[in-house]
Amino acid sequence: MDSFDNFSASEKAEATELQRMIAIEQQKAQFQAQVHTFTDVCWDKCVDSPGSKLDYRTETCLVSCVERFIDTTLSITNRFTQMVQKGAH
Template sequence: MDNFDNFSVSEKVDATELQRMIAIEQQKAQFQAQVHNFTDICWDKCVDSPGSKLDYRTETCLVSCVERFIDTTLTITNRFTQMVQKGAH
């Protein structure tokens, strides 16, 4: 039960829309937390000690991390797009 029994139709619509918006914001926050975690992992993996210039190994590692991040982001975005399209039909 949605606990909206005593609400008018317009109030139910507003409450449902608010719930949807909250869910979207929660998803955004979860995604940002994952990005932050991923950044920490890449930093810990690639950067031994920060300096004024990146050495070749560090630069290569960071480039690889960024490329994997982009690949992962595109995969997730495509999957969400497919889910939305299936839900719209």
């Protein structure tokens, strides 16, 4: 049974659009949280003492740190997706 059974067509469309907008906002919030995590982890790892600008070593460390973090996150996500798909069959 659909939770929208008692709604008119326009109400169903509005509810569907609202759900879509909520999902987009949740994705934005997750992305923002991930950026904060990158910043915290990589800052602590790479920045010894903040100055007026980053030196080459610090900048390189930050870039590498974020890239590793992204690669690891994607790898874990892909592996989890494979496990879920395998379990569904």
